[in-house]
Structure formats: structure tokens, C-alpha cells
Amino acid sequence: xxxxxxxxxxxxxxxxxxxxxxxxxxxxxxxxxxxxxxxxxxxxxxxxxxxxxxxxxxxxxxxxxxxxxxxxxxxxxxxxxxxxxxxxxxxxxxxxxxxxxxxxxxxxxxxxxxxxxxxxxxxxxxxxxxxxxxxxxxxxxxxxxxxxxxxxxxxxxxxxxxxxxxxxxxxxxxxxxxxxxxxxxxxxxxxxxxxxxxxxxxxxxxxxxxxxxxxxxxxxxxxxxxxxxxxxxxxxxxxxxxxxxxxxxxxxxxxxxxxxxxxxxxxxxxxxxxxxxxxxxxxxxxxxxxxxxxxxxxxxxxxxxxxxxxxxxxxxxxxxxxxxxxxxxxxxxxxxxxxxxxxxxxxxxxxxxxxxxxxxxxxxxxxxxxxxxxxxxxxxxxxxxxxxxxxxxxxxxxxxxxxxxxxxxxxxxxxxxxxxxxxxxxxxxxxxxxxxxxxxxxxxxxxxxxxxxxxxxxxxxxxxxxxxxxxxxxxxxxxxxxxxxxxxxxxxxxxxxxxxxxxxxxxxxxxxxxxxxxxxxxxxx
Amino acid sequence: xxxxxxxxxxxxxxxxxxxxxxxxxxxxxxxxxxxxxxxxxxxxxxxxxxxxxxxxxxxxxxxxxxxxxxxxxxxxxxxxxxxxxxxxxxxxx
Numbered sequence: 001x002x003x004x005x006x007x008x009x010x011x012x013x014x015x016x017x018x019x020x021x022x023x024x025x026x027x028x029x030x031x032x033x034x035x036x037x038x039x040x041x042x043x044x045x046x047x048x049x050x051x052x053x054x055x056x057x058x059x060x061x062x063x064x065x066x067x068x069x070x071x072x073x074x075x076x077x078x079x080x081x082x083x084x085x086x087x088x089x090x091x092x093x094x095x096x097x098x099x100x101x102x103x104x105x106x107x108x109x110x111x112x113x114x115x116x117x118x119x120x121x122x123x124x125x126x127x128x129x130x131x132x133x134x135x136x137x138x139x140x141x142x143x144x145x146x147x148x149x150x151x152x153x154x155x156x157x158x159x160x161x162x163x164x165x166x167x168x169x170x171x172x173x174x175x176x177x178x179x180x181x182x183x184x185x186x187x188x189x190x191x192x193x194x195x196x197x198x199x200x201x202x203x204x205x206x207x208x209x210x211x212x213x214x215x216x217x218x219x220x221x222x223x224x225x226x227x228x229x230x231x232x233x234x235x236x237x238x239x240x241x242x243x244x245x246x247x248x249x250x251x252x253x254x255x256x257x258x259x260x261x262x263x264x265x266x267x268x269x270x271x272x273x274x275x276x277x278x279x280x281x282x283x284x285x286x287x288x289x290x291x292x293x294x295x296x297x298x299x300x301x302x303x304x305x306x307x308x309x310x311x312x313x314x315x316x317x318x319x320x321x322x323x324x325x326x327x328x329x330x331x332x333x334x335x336x337x338x339x340x341x342x343x344x345x346x347x348x349x350x351x352x353x354x355x356x357x358x359x360x361x362x363x364x365x366x367x368x369x370x371x372x373x374x375x376x377x378x379x380x381x382x383x384x385x386x387x388x389x390x391x392x393x394x395x396x397x398x399x400x401x402x403x404x405x406x407x408x409x410x411x412x413x414x415x416x417x418x419x420x421x422x423x424x425x426x427x428x429x430x431x432x433x434x435x436x437x438x439x440x441x442x443x444x445x446x447x448x449x450x451x452x453x454x455x456x457x458x459x460x461x462x463x464x465x466x467x468x469x470x471x472x473x474x475x476x477x478x479x480x481x482x483x484x485x486x487x488x489x490x491x492x493x494x495x496x497x498x499x500x501x502x503x504x505x506x507x508x509x510x511x512x513x514x515x516x517x518x519x520x521x522x523x524x525x
Numbered sequence: 526x527x528x529x530x531x532x533x534x535x536x537x538x539x540x541x542x543x544x545x546x547x548x549x550x551x552x553x554x555x556x557x558x559x560x561x562x563x564x565x566x567x568x569x570x571x572x573x574x575x576x577x578x579x580x581x582x583x584x585x586x587x588x589x590x591x592x593x594x595x596x597x598x599x600x601x602x603x604x605x606x607x608x609x610x611x612x613x614x615x616x617x618x
Contacts, residue, residue, distance in 0.1 A: 174543045174602075176610040195602050198595040294588045331592065340528050341589075344596030351599065 006165060013161040017359050018384070020151035022391040025356045027133055027148065029396050031203075032349025034130035035334055035342055038083035041125030043484045044406045046466040048086060048120050052113025054079040054268060055254045057087045060115025062253065065089060068109070070278055077272040082291055086118055087111040122416040123406055129399075134211070137421065142214075149215050155204045163197070166190060182365045189358040196351035203352070206332035209325060234322065246280040251308030253284065259310065260286045260301050267292030274305060282306055295323060296330035357392045364388060364440075386435050389443040394431030397451030397495065401427035403458050403488070407465045441502070448499035455492035459485040527584040531594060534577035535601025541570030543605055552613040574598070 003011075033040065042048065052060075061077045069075065072091040079087050090108035112118050124131075136144035163169065173194060176187045193200065213220060217227070224230040257269050270289030276282045282305025288298030297318070302311040318326060330336055334345045364385050371377050377385070405423035409416055431450070435443040462485065463469030473481035543549050545566035550558050558566070577597065582590035 171546075171548075174539075174546070174549060174606050174609050176606050178610060178614055191606055195606070196599045199599065202595075294592070327588075336589075337592075341593050341596060344593070344600060347603075348596060348599055 006167060009161040009164040013158055013165050014363065016154045016161065017158040017356075018363055020154045021356055021360045021363075022387050023147070023151045024155055025353065025360065025391050026395050027151065028349060028352045028356055029399070030129045031133040032346060032353060033399065034126060034133055035337075035346045035349060037126030037130045039126065039480055039484070040129065041123070041127060042083075042085060042480055044123045044125040044403070045118075045120040046462075046468045046481075048112075048118060050113075051080055051085050052087075054081075055257055057111070057113045057115075058253055058257065058269075058272060060113055061087045061089050061111050062115070062250065064109065064111055064115040064117075065091060065274075065277065069093070069107075072277065073275070075272075075274040075277050077274075079269060079272070080113075081268065081270065081289055087113070087115075121406070121411050123420055124417045128402075128421055134207075137425070145211055145214055149208065149211055152204055152207045156208070159193075159197075159200055159204060162193060166194070169194060182362070182369070185358055185362045185365050189355060189362055192351045192355040192358065196348040196355075199345075199348035200352055200355065202331060203348075206328040209328040210332055212325070241275050241281050241283050243276050243279050244281040247278055248280040248282065248306045250274070250277060250282060250284075250305050251303070256284060256286060256301075256303045256308060260288070263301060264288050264292065264299065267298075270298055277305070280306055283311070290330065290333075290335040292336065294330040294336050295326040296333060296335060297322075297326040353396075360384075360388050360392060385440045386443070389435040389440055389447060390428075390432035393444060393447040393451060393498075394428055394435060396491070397447060397454055398424050398428035398431060400451060400454035400458055400488070400491070404454065404461055407458075407461045444502040445499050448495050448502060452492045452495035452499060455488050455495060458488040527580060528593060528597065531577040531581045532597045532601055534573045534580070535594075535597045536604065537601075538570045538573035538577065539598075539602045539605045541566045541573060543609060545570060549609060552609065577601075 057079045058077055061079070062075075065072070065075045065077075069091040071094045073094055074092045075089065076091065077087060077089050078084075088108070088110055093107060110118050110120070134145060134148050135141045136148065166172075169190075172187070172190060176184075176191050178184050180187075208215065213227075220227055220230045224233070253272075260269055261267065268289045268291075269286045270291070271287045273285045273287070274282065275285075284303045284305045285300050286303070287300045290296045290298055292298065295318075303309065304311060334342060337345055364381065367381060368374055368377070371381065402420060402424035405420040409419055409423070413419060431447050434447060438446065459470055462481075463471070468478060468481050470482070470485050472478070473485070544553065544558075545563045547557055547563075550556065550563075578591070578594045581594045581597070584590065585593060
């Protein structure tokens, strides 16, 4: 018997969604949180306040670099932008590629407007969540990116097959019925998927594009001699400049920044690269901030580092393909988005989390009633069920542990930033172990409950350990801290609600299996 | 500001589209509307949503305006679904 298109798509949707569902769930959670990565970082460094003008901050950073790394091959400066307070610098030491790979910490610094190292706790902040989204953790970055790419590919398959499977996509557009068991889970899955469908499609496709040259290197291989020559052609300002070994001071940078602003219709400078600083061959390139337009890779202007004269660009802007790529990456990362649109990104991301979460739960709900003995499910069912509890309840709950660790670990602790991350994964591992040991029902209730307590604890611990507790932020109108505390309380409330639902629902008498025709219809839907 | 306007049109548009459907007419009004009324509601709904797109693009440009509009569609439809869900579960009781 030949299956209909819809049936085969339903099968494809079920299994492609399940296989990478758990990984996709963690990617959705961290990716959604990462839309506020700068804000999370600022919350995680409560010592830092105030903001400097970019010109002043860059001049301060140059003084720091002249003191700290006068012989470096190049300096990189990221001045404070719309959403950040500090200046980040790093440099490439002259003896690069030496015997031992340096730790990033030895060649980078976080500076205040005067160019002094900031006195703030060591943390990876929101940047960790951003990186986990595509680099994961505890594994080589390159494996992680292949894994993440594979997951994104399956996601794309799941979206397309899901749309084909969902035969009542218009008729059921507004349908969300609670208290009806499997039907409710399916409604919730459909509504979160369809409502934010443009976002889901965009985010999955553009996500693949961000690492397209890794996943599909053949285009480059066919056209360019080597991947190096591709990158040189694509990013001409990254080319190395021959050192003249004649010392010369750098030209003042403020006029260059002003010129760049004018050239970009007022858009700010996002990053500065200074090649061969202190040498007569010095070159300064300014790159437009990625927040200034949707296309993420900003234009770059180059200046002679000693005379300050602009250098005519080798290529005139981006070609069509490169501009498309740049725009897609920009759409994905949303760095251009102002606060309102940023919240819309965040809400659509929550829709994605809910879509993947309900999809994973639906797999078990659908099959539970058909089990020969629901009290003793087979191994595959139990694995999916435990993974669901550990991931859908446990992973977001462990994020609260990350924030708590930021407040509770000793400020001067060795390797503090890493331990915040370890703390989060230790908590997640504990949740996973708990999920394995308990029955699924108890696991859901207890881990969701624990998540509610942990999220509720974040504002309280913040109040006790910093000077920027909720009272202070309400009096001083510290919107960032008010917003963060509120977000934590909302998360706590959602977890508590979910825990209560889980506790209530299964306590009710088990629903009888539906009559066969209805069950069959829904297996297809 | 434009965002609020565009969100309002999206919300209004989805409200009309929802009311144009037989099933939801029964849930909300307790009776069916005439076919011509449903058709008018459907047209109004699509017009409101299109108006939101036009406003967003006119104010913010093709790129930013279009992206914002997609986000606002999601935001606009969500409360309709929540309201309808609450409404129909109350009606059943």
C-alpha cells in the first residue's frame, strides 16, 4: 500500500523533528536569550555603570594598547555601542604562531573610557549563550558547528514537511483548545509553529547561511585557488601590510572616525583594526557598526596610520552574492534591530522554543495511549521521555543556575568565568540524572518546580549580593535591571504554572482511548 | 509609534479574519453571519493587514519595515488566539 504524500510527510516530520529536537531546543533557548546578549552581559557585570563617547573611549584604548602591546602585529578595538558600555580590545602579538597558543585572556582586555582595565567580575556574560547557540561547549568548535548545521538542516526539513502535513493550516489558524489532552498539545504545536512561521523559516535558513562556507566549501574550491585567496578577495582590508621597521607615531583617530561617520550617513564605527601600530607602514581600518543596517558586514574605510590620509578601497563595495549573504546573516543575528523589533525577535524565539518543546512532548503523548502497557513503556519511549524531561524542563532551568553562579561565586576566584559555565552544566547534569531516576511525571513536576524556585531566586540573590537590587533599580529607573528582574520573575511564573499543570493533569483519571477513526485522523494531522 | 499603528492593524486584521470564519462566529456570536458579511470581514481583514505593511514600509523602508511587519503579524495574532481560546472554553462551561 502506497502512503499518501501527507502520510509520508507526517512520518518525515515526526522523525526529523525528534532526532535533533533536543539539540534544537537548546539552540532555540540560547539563541533567543542571545538577542539580549549585551544586556545580559551588562547585568552580569553589575559593577559597570555609565557610558563614554566612542571617540574618547577609542583614544583611551589606544593609550592602553601603546602601553601594553607596543610591538603587536595588529590591534583591534570595539568601542562602546548602543547597547554596550565598555571598550573591548585584543591584539595579535608579534611572535604569533609561536610554540604555544596563547590564552585569549593574555591578549585581550575590557577597558573603560579612560583606557584602564575595568574592575568588574570575570564572566563570559551573554556572549556564552550566543556562542553556545552554534559552538556548543565541551567539544571542538568545528564538530559543534557540523552538528549544529546538521540539526538546522533537519529543522528545515521538519518545517517544510510540517507545513505539508498540517492540512488545516488555515481552518485551524486560530485554534487553541485547552484541557483536551493530545489535541491540546497538537494545537499548541501548530499555533506556535504557524504564528511565527515566517520567523522559523527565516531563522533556520539564514542560520545555515551563516556557516554556509563551512558546510558547502565547494563553491569556493571551484572558483578560488585556496580558501585564503577567497578571504583575501572577500575581505581586502584584512590583507597583511609589509612592515617597514621605521617607528612613526599614529595619526589622531578622531578625525578618521568623524570622516567615517559622514561617509556612512551618521552610522557609528563598530570596530577598528590597526595594522603595524607604531610603524611607518601603519594602517587603520574602520568598520561600520553592524547595528546600523540589516546587512551585518559593515563597510570598511582604510586610512594611512601615520598621515591619516584615506586609502582608496580596492573593490567598490560588496557584490550581489556577498550582499545577500551579509543581509541574511544580519537578519539572523538581529544586531540591527532597535528595542521594539528586538523584543519581537525575542517573542518569535519563544515561539520557536514552545514549538520544539511541544513537538517533543507530543511525540510521547501521541504514543502513550497506544502502548500495550502504559505503566511499562518500551525502552525507546522511556529514552525519549527522559530526554524530554531533562531537556525541555532541565535545560532552561539550568540557565537560572548560570545567572545565580554569576552572583554567588567568589569575585576573585581563579577561572571564575569558566566556573559559571561549569556550574550551569553541573546543574543541568543533575537535572538529567534526576530525570533518569524519577518517573516521568515526578520528573516533570519536580524539575519544573525547581526551575521556578531557581528563577525566582535570581532577583533575590541579586538584591542581596549587589547594590543594584530591585529597590535601587526601581528608585533610580535602572531599566536594564528592572527588565532583567522582571524577566526572571516571568520565567519563574511560567515554570510554576507548568509544574502545576503537570501535577494536576496526570492526577485526573486517565482518558479512555479515542475511537479508532478519530485517532487515525489525528495521526495524520 | 509606527510600530504600534502597524501592530494595531495586524490585530484588527486578524480579528476580522477570525470573525469571518463560521466556526468562530458560532464560538463568539453564537450564530452564523451571512455569507456576504463574512466576505466583507475577510476583505477588511486582509486590507488591514496590507495597510499595516504599507505603513511600516512607508515609514521605515523596505527592509526594516517588512521585517517589523512580519514580527508584528505574530504579535498581533497571538492575543486573538488567546482571547478565542479563553472565550470558547468559557462558552463550553
